[in-house]
Amino acid sequence: MCTSSMFHLEVQGVTCGPIHNLSFTWSPGVSWVCGDECKGKTTLLRLLAGDLQPTAGKVIAPEGGVFWIDLQSPEHDATTVQACWDALRPHYPQWHHEVLNDLVDALNMNEHREKQLHMLSAGSRRKVMVIAALASGATITLLDQPFAALDFGSIRIIKEFLHEAAEHPSRAWIVADYTAPDDVPLASVLNLDAQQ
Template identity: 75%
Template sequence: YDDVMLTPFLIQTQALTHGPIHNLSFSWPAGVSWICGDEGKGKTTLLRLLAGDVQPTAGTVTAPEGGVFWVDLQGPTHDATTVQDCWDTLRGRYPSWNEALLQDLSKELNMAEHLEKRLNMLSAGSRRKVMVVAALASGAAVTLLDQPFAALDFGSIRIIKEFLSDAAAHTSRAWIVADYEAPSDVPLARVLNLD
């Protein structure tokens, strides 16, 4: 008989410092958590630190074995990539990728007709949907979402919030969303206010 230690968190920081983030010690459990705050308070910086996309000037991030999903498709680096190529590349990085979920979300969010378009041909909202669909389908232990509702129509926001509401009950995966304020209509495990 082996004692199995249950970890109450999936990802945590210890005395984390970089840019606007100073000496942050915080842990995120399974379910959906929110990082909120005004412009320039460090929401995106914190997500990038959690993902290992940037290195802290001090402190540590302890991430789970099941991987952390993070992608920023807003910059010009990805302009010439098609939607399908983007998803194909990301699929190869995440062993628990859920192709059926990707197909369902692609249809629900009206992305099926854009698969062969380059990202620079898409509206700001459609480009954001490429990231959100990939994030939700990634199957990563921790999924990081930066302002997933920006430039989206109400129908798309509703679909994503429904997904997050269902994900809130998950016991072995975490979704961490950064946006200006936490929603009242999604059950949240933790809220970190950077203001």
């Protein structure tokens, strides 16, 4: 398990797609990456996840795993909600069954467990990703626009989770969205609009 003294997540002079020569260091807790459309929010998350490699610079990440998944693509359409979670669980040794079940109840997803993803609304499909991310137990959890298409009640529940996560000494939740919220304590905010 990564301790706060060992936690080191950083990009050094990274260039990839719309991101040019970006250097930034993250601390444990909840951080935000914000910016307008096509400024590189998702690209940065994919770089941190190792899903993309920079054309220049480097990414330094701590041990303990990175959670990143994009369930919006058609390749996941035929997968059921439960099968999706079952497939992810073995990749995350610190997976929290209790957190998953609590979030499933709180976000009203029990009735959808055996549905294929293509049968879900955009908001429910996003909840599948968010629930898995928050239950993963990964040292770094990457969330791309977790509130898109969600109702206010669901957004409130996720923000409550992030509010508690903000105090964690050895894990980081990095959220990419257009603007940073003023009702979640943030370790840092990286505004990609200001980097251009």
